[in-house]
Amino acid sequence: MSNYTLKSQAELPSLKGYVSIREAAEMLGLARKTVYEYVTEGRIPGVKAGDIILVRVEDVENFKPNISGRPRTTIPQWRISPADNTLFQTRIFVHIKPGKLSEFRQRLDEIRRQKAHLFPGTIARYIAGSQKDPQQVEISLIWRSSVAPDEAVRQQALEEFKQRLADVLDWENASYDEGSIFMHA
Structure with missing residues (x-):
């Protein structure tokens, strides 16, 4: 400033x-x-x-901010990906360690600023808090099969991400889920 x-x-x-x-x-x-x-x-x-x-x-x-791009005139319809380009999702449910919420948020901001959250081949990445359990977060990674790297590269990127948050998230008790996306907008 x-x-x-x-x-x-x-x-x-x-x-x-x-x-x-x-x-x-x-x-x-x-x-x-x-x-x-x-x-x-x-x-x-x-x-x-x-x-x-x-x-x-x-x-x-x-004040009216300039809207970039062309404004939508219609709401996107639900789509089903073609068989040769399906979307799949990796979901991780993990708890924030006690007393580490503020540090967790700071760490996420650092990761975002350093662009260390851009997993190779992902088309979307989300980290969401839970209303039901405020200490739990869900990490959701969306991959397009046609551009997703192989399993080893995905796992390496996830391990690097986990290491950056190892002192604020309880990875030992995290649960993982993967699946195909049937429809998306």
Whole structure:
């Protein structure tokens, strides 16, 4: 953020009709950095007040992000993959070690930033929490058979991923499941 020093929320001046970049980000459901970039690009007008930037509430409420790509005009229909290009899924159910939730989330962020979550040949990767059991996560990897690497390469990638999370996830008691995807959208 160039030469700006971040101040705590309590130190920010309060101007009627204006919000900080942090508040604008919360209102838009975006990262602070993204809103800051929009302000520096001029997509959202900002006003410098001392050493901080403020944004009019009206400008935040009226902001429409540019949608990339062509907007959908129809909802995709369910598809069945051709026999020579089926999708299959690897699902892993694993518990977060006690007291390690915050560290787990930080580690996932590191993995994402380093692009260490891109398993070779996968077309989708999900890590989801459970409402029923907040300490359990499900890791779901979707593979397209026509481009999936062989079993040894997939297992090696999974082992490397497991090692990165070995101190925060209980891999010893994890359960694994694999299967074909019958239909997808």
